[in-house]
Amino acid sequence: MTPRVIDHKGGVWSIAVPIPDNPLGHTLVHLLETDRGPVLVDTGWDDPDSWDTLTAGVTACGFALADIHGVLITHHHPDHHGLSAKVRGTSGAWVAMHAADSAVVRRTREARPGQWLDYLLAKLTAAGAPDDHLAPLREARAAGRGRRLPGRRAALPDRAIAPGELLDLPGRRLRAIWTPGHTPGHVCLHLEEEHPARTPGSGRLFSGDHLLPGITPHIGLYEDPDDTTPTDPLGDYLDSLERIARLAPAEVLPAHQYAFTDADTRAEQLIAHHEERLSDLRALLREPRTPWQLATAMQWNRPWDQIPYASRNIAVSEAEAHLRRLVKLGHAELLPGNAPQRYQAV
Secondary structure, X not given: OOXXXXXXXXXXXXXXXXXXXXXXXXXXXXXXXXXXXXXXXXXOOOOHHHHHHHHHHHHHOOOOHHHOOEEEOOOOOHHHHOOHHHHHHHHOOEEEEOHHHHHHHHHHHHOOOOHHHHHHHHHHHHOOOOHHHHHHHHHHHHOOOOOOOOOOOOOOOOEEOOOOOXXXXXXXXXXXXXXXXOOOOOEEEEEOOOOOOOOOOOOEEEEEOOOOOOOOOOOOOOOOOOOOXXXXXXXXXXXXXXXXXXXXXXXXXEOOOOOEOOHHHHHHHXXXXXXXXXXXXXXXXXXXXXXXXXXXXXXXXXXXXXOOHHHHHHHHHHHHHHHHHHHXXXXXXXXXXXXXXXXXXX
16 A cells, blocks of 8 residues: 655645545545644544554554644534544553544534434424425434434544644644634644745644635534534634634645635635625525525536435534524514524524
């Protein structure tokens, strides 16, 4: 196996770790050399091929898995956090994550059997999903399926990443920037060192999924079956994008696709995309719609009838995140009654 490894110079490498059966293809796991040993930014999906690729990639960077000193997780999703327990078990490395995402990991581990399916059924029913979409979930619940969620084997982090913290990495200046939106505890990591090629700008940024060169990251509701506190993930994301734009790093090292420059321009493009989408949805809400009806009317990267079953659930969550933002801005309201929920523009 010959892993795809890029030397970004200055003691930074990226390793393309495959994600099985996923159009994204791979997660870019970054390796950062420090005076105490190498540190990984993310780990990749928990899969045998992914593990073999990560191991070979670390070797190609001139280290062994046993040398890994620590693991910094940008967010809890399984294509980033999945192999963290195996890395820690092999190397004894610490694993760090923002407290908000650590809480998600802990909640996933402690969830009772079927809790997620119960929540998903209730959520989609309230959103107006049709019976033919709900039927497979009801059958899975009745059959006792859905007991195992992705990521249960990932490590429970043993360190917290605090916003604004200059991380304890001797020989490096790496600062944590809290960038909620994609997840409640997503962090970017700012390498406050001159770019090796002296590219103008403020160091380099490990951006996770927050800022990607050609993809708009999913912004859905923060899912917590036990917490009914209203949240505004899209508002969080837009605020986070503005902070990164002001930072103006010389280069962005994202977790997918490829490294790029002009972070401020990309952030502005993403802000404009969501503002346009909010405007389009407000127009759609001139007549009352359920979140499901809104999702089916929104523009996606393919027609609704070609969107896979599970991806429709994600699309509805994204529609609901935009609805939350419109309600918070006073541009839409939830109409009386809850069977199912219906929204209208104000």
